[in-house]
Amino acid sequence: MSTDFQDARAALGARLRELRDTCPGGRLTGVGLAERLGWAQSKVSRLENGRQTATADDLSQWAAATRHPEATAELHARLHGLESHIRSWRRQLAGGHAAVQAAHNDAQSQSSLLHAWESAWVVGILQTPDYARAILSGFAELHQSRRDIEDAVRARMKRQELLYDARRRYRILLGESALRARICPPATLGAQLDRLTGVVGLPNVELGIVPHAAQLKLPAAGGFWMYDDRHVVVETWHAELWIDDAVGIRTYQKVWDTLRESAVFGNEAHAVITRVRHSLDNLGQG
Incomplete structure (x- = not known):
């Protein structure tokens, strides 16, 4: 094709x-x-x-x-x-991971309404430093890229200041699988889940969780970010796809809206996160 x-x-x-x-x-x-x-x-x-x-x-x-x-x-x-439409990791990471994080910081700072869907990991804007360090280290190993991990973590944490800017709204959906993915040590994952419980209820952040048992109209695959109605960023193993045509943007908006129908919010989202957190604690005790 x-x-x-x-x-x-x-x-x-x-x-x-x-x-x-x-x-x-x-x-x-x-x-x-x-x-x-x-x-x-x-x-x-x-x-x-x-x-x-x-x-x-x-x-x-x-x-x-x-x-x-x-x-x-x-x-x-x-x-x-x-x-401008396909940005290979090989080329982007030639300048290091911190430069990539700075580019995303800039893109988010220029947007007022951001939508995200992710089923594989907790999105960067909500990550703890240790969780971000584990994610970035894994990708640096995969791509054999420059290991400026600490600078990249600092840049990613800098982005989180945008969560408290009243001019900006985040609408984030996470699959329960993202909460359970063991891509970091158990203590790091536990702290990350604690961080998510603190996000529920932030005035300009809508955090929804799609539970494993939820009825789905579409397969819960392929994480992406939408920046206003200007473009969509889809992350693959070899590149980021930046989609800016109207038909493509409408398709991703429809996917996000459809997945949202399967999500829970507020106290129900808090309950899912807490359940996963308890299962992690119980595993450690065993």
């Missing part, structure tokens, strides 16, 4: 081929271009056929090697268009 991202990458590849074919002084073959660049010929082929995403440096070198330096800005703009 074709996607907007794949179509855009294919169009970028076609433009790269056009630059090679119109090289001043005569058409340049793929083999010849690879030799000029010191690349494998297979890389030239993958880029031209839209099977690999170019880096900014790749595009600068391509424009220079095909004698089209004037095309550099255009190629970079095309790449920016790609990356």
